[in-house]
Amino acid sequence: xxxxxTHLEDHLTAAPFQEAAETVEAIRxxxxxxxxxxxxxxxxxxxxxxxxxxxxxxxxxxxxxxATIDNDGTVIFAxxxxxTMSGRAIxxxxxxxxxxxxxxxxxxxxxxxxxxxxxxxxxxKTLPVAVSASPLHIGxxxxxxxxxxxxxxxxxxxxxxxxxxxxRSILEQATDAIAVLGKDGVILHASAMADELAARPVAGELFxxxxxxxxxxxxxAGVLARFSAESMNTLLATKPFHGxxxxxxxxxxxHRTFLLSAGxxxxxxxxxxxxxxxxxxxxxxKRAEEQQTMMVAELNHRVKNILAIVQSVAFQTTRNAASxxxxxxxxxxxxxxxxIAHDILTQTRWIGVGLRELVEKVLxxxxxxxxxxxxxxxPILLPARSVMPLSxxxxxxxxxxxxxxxxxxxxxxxxxxxxxxxxxxxxxTWQESGGPAVGEPTGTGFGTKLIDRVITFDLEGxxxxxxxxxxxxxxxxxxxxxxxxxxxxxxxxxxPH
Amino acid sequence: xxxxxxxxxxxxxxxxxxxxxxAIANLKKLCEKHLTGRYTIEVIDLMKDPALAQRDQIVAxxxxxxxxxxxxxxxxxxxxxxxxxxxxxxIAPT
Numbered sequence: 120x121x122x123x124x125t126h127l128e129d130h131l132t133a134a135p136f137q138e139a140a141e142t143v144e145a146i147r148x149x150x151x152x153x154x155x156x157x158x159x160x161x162x163x164x165x166x167x168x169x170x171x172x173x174x175x176x177x178x179x180x181x182x183x184x185x186a187t188i189d190n191d192g193t194v195i196f197a198x199x200x201x202x203t204m205s206g207r208a209i210x211x212x213x214x215x216x217x218x219x220x221x222x223x224x225x226x227x228x229x230x231x232x233x234x235x236x237x238x239x240x241x242x243x244k245t246l247p248v249a250v251s252a253s254p255l256h257i258g259x260x261x262x263x264x265x266x267x268x269x270x271x272x273x274x275x276x277x278x279x280x281x282x283x284x285x286x287r288s289i290l291e292q293a294t295d296a297i298a299v300l301g302k303d304g305v306i307l308h309a310s311a312m313a314d315e316l317a318a319r320p321v322a323g324e325l326f327x328x329x330x331x332x333x334x335x336x337x338x339x340a341g342v343l344a345r346f347s348a349e350s351m352n353t354l355l356a357t358k359p360f361h362g363x364x365x366x367x368x369x370x371x372x373x374h375r376t377f378l379l380s381a382g383x384x385x386x387x388x389x390x391x392x393x394x395x396x397x398x399x400x401x402x403x404x405k406r407a408e409e410q411q412t413m414m415v416a417e418l419n420h421r422v423k424n425i426l427a428i429v430q431s432v433a434f435q436t437t438r439n440a441a442s443x444x445x446x447x448x449x450x451x452x453x454x455x456x457x458x459i460a461h462d463i464l465t466q467t468r469w470i471g472v473g474l475r476e477l478v479e480k481v482l483x484x485x486x487x488x489x490x491x492x493x494x495x496x497x498p499i500l501l502p503a504r505s506v507m508p509l510s511x512x513x514x515x516x517x518x519x520x521x522x523x524x525x526x527x528x529x530x531x532x533x534x535x536x537x538x539x540x541x542x543x544x545x546x547x548t549w550q551e552s553g554g555p556a557v558g559e560p561t562g563t564g565f566g567t568k569l570i571d572r573v574i575t576f577d578l579e580g581x582x583x584x585x586x587x588x589x590x591x592x593x594x595x596x597x598x599x600x601x602x603x604x605x606x607x608x609x610x611x612x613x614x615p616h
Numbered sequence: 617x618x619x620x621x622x623x624x625x626x627x628x629x630x631x632x633x634x635x636x637x638x639a640i641a642n643l644k645k646l647c648e649k650h651l652t653g654r655y656t657i658e659v660i661d662l663m664k665d666p667a668l669a670q671r672d673q674i675v676a677x678x679x680x681x682x683x684x685x686x687x688x689x690x691x692x693x694x695x696x697x698x699x700x701x702x703x704x705x706x707i708a709p710t
Contacts, residue, residue, distance in 0.1 A: 141692055142676050150693030153630030153677035155662060155669040162666040164630045164677065 184238075184248070184267035187255065188217045192225070195262065204248070204269060206241030217265070228252035228263060238267060247271060296377075296398040299384060300326055304352025307393065316398065318371065326396065327351050331368040332379070339366040355381045356394045364401070375402045428457060428507070432569070439564065449518075453569075456481060456514030460507040472506055474499040474545075478535055481513040485526050496537035499545065502600065508577035515566045516549050516593060525551035525590055543599040545580075551590035559586050623647070623655040623705070624684035630677040631663035635694040639678035642695040650707050680705075 145151050146167075153166045184201030186194050197212040205212065205220065218225030222245045226234035230253055237245035247270035255262045289310075290297055296313035298306045298321065306313075306329060309321045313329075321329040327348055334343040334351060342363045346354060360381040367373070378399040383391040432453045440446035459480050463472045478494050486492055501509065513535075517526065525531030531553040539545050560567075567584065570593075574582040580597025627643055629636035640659060647655045662669050662677060672681045672690075682689040682705050691704045702708075 141690075145676050145692040150635070151676040151678065152633045152635040153662075155666060155674050155677065162662075162669045164662045164666050164669075166630060166633055 181266070183269070186212070186217070186265045186267070188263050188265060190262070192217045194220075201267060204240070204246055204267065205238055206244075226250045228265065230254060235270070249273070295400075296330075298326060298329070298396045298398075299393060300352075300356045300381075300396055301393045302353075302356050302391075304356045313398070316372070316400075325352050326355055330398065333366045333368055337368065341365065355396050357383075357391070359383065360396075365398075375400060376405045377401065425457065425461070429454065432457075432511075435569065452514060452518055453511065456510045457507060459514075460510035463510075464503055464506055467503075471500050471502045474501050474509075474537065474547075477501060477506060477510060478513055481510055482517055482535075485517050485521055490526060490529075491532035492535075493533070494535045496535075496547075497539060499537070499539060499599065505578060505597070505600070508573045512570050512573055512595065515570050519566050520551055520554070523555070524557070525554035528554050531590075539599065545595075545597055545599055547595045547597075549591075549593040549595070551592070554590050556588050557586050557591055558588070622684060623651050623682065623707075624658075625655060625705075626658045626660060626672065626681040626683055628660050628662055628669065628672070628674045628677055628679045628681070631661060633677070636678050638694040638696060639680070642698070642701075643680065646695065646698055646701060650702065 146154065151167070153164050155162050156165055157163070181198060181200060184204045185196075185198040186201055187196040189195050194212050194215050194217055197209050199209065202209045202212060212220070220239060222237040222239050226236035228234075228250070231251075233249050233251045236248055236250050238248045240246050248267040249270055250265060250267050252263050252265050255264045290299075290308060291311050293310045293312055295310070296316045297310040298313050299308040301307050304326050306321050306324055306326055309329075314320050317329045331348070332343060332351060333340045334346050334348045336344065343351070343365060358381070360379055363379045365377050365379045366375070367377070378401050379396070380399075381394050381396045384393040384395050386392045433450060436446055436450045436453065440449060460477070463477060463480060474496065475494055475498065482492060482494075520526040520531075520533060525533050531551065533552075534550045535547065536550075537545055537547040571582055574580050574595055574597060578595075578597035579600070580595060582596075583594045585592040585594075625643065625647070627639060629639060643657060647657065660668050662674065669675075672679070676692050678692075678694055680691045680695060680701075682691075685706075689704060689706070691701060695701050
């Protein structure tokens with residue numbers, strides 16, 4: 120600064136000698152940190168080196184790199200951060216041409232404009248930086264203050280912000296209720312579903328206040344029976360839980376079942392700072408499971424019933440069969456009747472079947488053009504329980520008719536008619552005519568015995584046979600009971616023969 | 617305070633440089649101790665108005681000017697050496 124020196128010297132020589140000496144002495148010993156010089160526009164204050172200490176400290180502590188360059192583009196100052204970023208010592212940076220610090224030359228330096236550049240680092244690497252410049256006046260000397268922001272940090276910040284947004288959108292759209300807990304069990308964030316489940320925004324509440332899980336000795340506590348309600352907040356925030364089935368002490372949620380999971384929420388240092396708790400509603404799944412279990416039990420039971428019936432029929436057919444061929448024919452027919460009933464029940468999902476439909480199905484093999492078979496009666500839905508016995512009875516009567524009765528002759532006719540009274544008692548009449556002359560039977564065949572047993576024990580009804588010479592008339596009376604216990608084996612299969 | 621025994625002091629500083637701040641603090645302390653009730657201080661920031669330097673022909677900052685009592689005296693520095701300041705301003709230590 121040659122101009123300044125000249126002015127200062129002029130001034131000092133003009134001042135009284137002692138004062139001038141004192142001033143020089145003061146400057147020399149660092150007692151002053153600013154001097155007044157004559158600039159082109161009058162007096163000007165120049166702050167001496169050392170006075171900018173606070174600013175230097177500030178620049179040193181900046182998280183960005185900083186450098187001062189003179190008008191020639193030479194680095195006259197660099198902070199520690201810039202040294203770290205470039206992997207070079209401050210002493211190496213000072214005196215360098217600013218442009219040489221970058222791969223591809225100096226970025227454009229304009230006030231208030233941020234330029235992107237690649238800062239050369241040790242080991243031939245580069246670091247993306249955002250460079251901004253601001254003019255600086257040191258007395259009359261013009262310089263430029265440069266700041267360099269590490270763009271990788273900036274990118275990390277963007278990535279963190281994106282991750283945060285991503286996590287937030289997961290919370291918003293999750294179909295499960297998700298709550299992020301602090302270590303004290305207070306809900307810090309909650310998914311939209313969690314708020315919906317509690318019917319209010321739950322952030323800020325203790326987890327157990329928002330979602331009162333059943334614990335301890337309560338009826339549905341399950342795995343949580345080991346814990347007290349008070350301890351649950353801390354437990355959920357600190358201990359992992361995996362798919363624990365839970366229910367809640369809340370009128371709104373009393374009949375709903377949830378799967379509870381909790382896992383630690385880790386920070387960047389991988390230490391737990393809380394937990395993420397998920398409540399997945401499994402009420403429907405649970406109900407389906409229960410239904411399935413029930414159906415499997417029911418199926419087992421029915422298979423057992425059918426086997427019992429088949430065993431019973433086989434046993435009794437054997438006792439009455441004259442030959443192996445006769446056994447074969449009779450047994451297959453009877454099993455066929457059971458199969459028809461079973462088919463119908465399966466088709467109607469064991470709800471039951473119309474009486475007409477059942478009778479028509481069983482009689483179908485016996486229909487022929489020259490046989491008049493009429494089926495008459497009001498529509499009646501037979502409960503599942505009555506289907507198989509009635510199918511067997513109709514089959515027995517039809518077999519009998521085709522062997523000895525109306526259906527054994529070309530012009531025989533058969534009328535099946537039923538009525539139901541106010542007490543829901545069904546009276547079914549089977550009337551044959553046009554067959555061979557009928558006489559009183561000499562003994563009771565198995566067919567008759569089977570009908571008797573089935574009507575009496577399975578349908579809890581009565582059975583009457585009238586052997587008129589023109590044709591037999593069989594009258595069955597049985598109550599239409601829908602509430603017969605499905606767990607009981609059919610009486611005809613369990614009663615002594 | 618009479619004009620005869622009153623001290624009228626003018627301190628020239630340059631913004632908030634460390635020595636300027638020290639000088640203000642030291643002067644106030646010293647005056648309170650030795651000139652209680654007998655002084656006025658005018659602080660002039662030459663950063664704000666450098667032209668004011670011409671009035672007392674200020675070259676180095678901080679500089680203290682004793683305007684009254686006469687004669688005008690000048691002390692350069694941050695006034696950290698209290699003894700020297702007292703001598704320079706002709707104040708008898710109390």
